[in-house]
Amino acid sequence: MKPFRSLRLRITLLCAVLLTLCCVALAVTNNLSAIQMADNITAVPLLRAQSDGESYQSAVPMLPLEIDRVVQQEQLSFHTRSLLTTISILVAGLLLIHLLVGRMLSPLNELSAQIQARTPCDLDKPISIPASGDEVAQLAQSFNAMSRRLGEAFLMQRSFSQNAAHEFRTPLAVLKTRIGLFRKKHDFAPQATEEYLSILEGEVDRLSSMVDSLLKLTNLEQVPREDRIGLDELVQQAAGDMAALAQKKHTSIVVAASRGTVTGSRELLRRALFNLAENAVKYGPEGGQVQLSASLEGETAIITVADQGPGIPQELRERVFEPFFRVDSARSRQSGGTGLGLALVRAIAELHGGSASVEEAPMGGVRFTLKIPVVTSK
CATH class of the missing domain: 3.30.565.10 (Histidine kinase-like ATPase, C-terminal domain)
Structure with a gap:
């Protein structure tokens, strides 16, 4: 049997790895977007400053407006790309987690299907234990142990019922036989009657003793x-x-x-x-x-x-x-x-x-x- 490997730990590590990959992907895309935005801003053409009065006065006020417009456009583009990238990466990560966790839990689904297929006739039949060596394998082993104990209990119950029926049948048969003989002989002499009553009393005492013992077996838990x-x-x-x-x-x-x-x-x-x-x-x-x-x-x-x-x-x-x-x-x-x-x-x-x-x-x-x-x- 494989050594125990915690399913909880495996799912935790899997989610941690996937979340780490998502964070790394987000960081890389954001950095690339930021670099691209900076390059676009840097590529904006700047007007050369003129030395004469009129040209200088008409050219300088237009330069900041052009830069602000480009910056705003690049910021909007950056936020849009970041949002779309984040959504895409999260959707891909969640889908991947769903698929991988489903694959890891597939032995549990198979185990559940085997348990549901059990009937009272084959309840003691062991189910197959997955080779994962995790909680699912432990659950399968526990179910097999429980099924084995239930099978033993059912066997003991059947044996108890058969033995009890046999034990009760014996004194009842004696009582029935003696009553039949007594009725057939019509011998009501004191000695015969006393012998007959003595036999009946012994068999009744035996039945009472068995009933008393059975009641004690079933009521032990109630005794302080x-x-x-x-x-x-x-x-x-x-x-x-x-x-x-x-x-x-x-x-x-x-x-x-x-x-x-x-x-x-x-x-x-x-x-x-x-x-x-x-x-x-x-x-x-x-x-x-x-x-x-x-x-x-x-x-x-x-x-x-x-x-x-x-x-x-x-x-x-x-x-x-x-x-x-x-x-x-x-x-x-x-x-x-x-x-x-x-x-x-x-x-x-x-x-x-x-x-x-x-x-x-x-x-x-x-x-x-x-x-x-x-x-x-x-």
């Missing part, structure tokens, strides 16, 4: 983010929230947190850490260990949750943050997951100006890491 939260407090709360589930699976939770505070939403950060800790306990082995840690590195708070679970393949580690994506669909549904927990974690981290990532844990399994600036943007 002005709380001062201690890192040790945040980690201890997450460990306390997981105490019952960890005890049920005989999982030990190890907490290590240094002193430090972050500014943000206490509710959202607690939700993010709860989701990570809940996944770690759910997908970890019976009698395993979950490590929660928090520390400060410069102006960034580092919060990690590590487990001893089955791990996540390298090629899927980025996709686990997509809504409704599951590494193991059957296992995730059995554990009651909605497929939105990690998407909510990343959304909360990015809302606070940070990031969320996952990597292989030293103790086996995976380690999720949240990086939150100490002073977050509002």
Whole structure:
């Protein structure tokens, strides 16, 4: 790619050169006209002075009048030529500037035509970048980058819609099937009715959980983010929230947190850490260990949750943050997951100006890491 050359500077230099040429042309023509006028005045014939009285008296008064008339004529001619020359040079200069600037801006017109020709079907198709290396080339590169991001967003939206439809279809299908069986069997015994209602209640709770998570994803911006939260407090709360589930699976939770505070939403950060800790306990082995840690590195708070679970393949580690994506669909549904927990974690981290990532844990399994600036943007 050619080095950047400012279009503004090029047009400025072009106008400066053209104006300089116009000024030089005007100066040359004016000087030539002045010289010609002086030559014409000098060429006026002067009458010789006579020594006798009558001839001298009749000849001398006529000489100044002749000179004044010639001077006035030459001045008028000079002004006329200067005015006509100035107009001609300015018209020629403006025409030349118009043509040259139009030629310099032709890549911008071509770029505009390419953008206008885009349709929703080929919006992510890159446009050709001109070889000028100026602002027009930068604009084309920015448009291509924007088109690429829009294409990725549209792809994620389609994937989200498909996954959401699939996730909602499953519990609805279960509900419809159970209602059909219940109606067909006409078994209204207390035990059968209780089992039926229990299944319906579980599927309805699952649908409610998905709807609740979706609402949280769409309303994150409205939550105030002005709380001062201690890192040790945040980690201890997450460990306390997981105490019952960890005890049920005989999982030990190890907490290590240094002193430090972050500014943000206490509710959202607690939700993010709860989701990570809940996944770690759910997908970890019976009698395993979950490590929660928090520390400060410069102006960034580092919060990690590590487990001893089955791990996540390298090629899927980025996709686990997509809504409704599951590494193991059957296992995730059995554990009651909605497929939105990690998407909510990343959304909360990015809302606070940070990031969320996952990597292989030293103790086996995976380690999720949240990086939150100490002073977050509002």
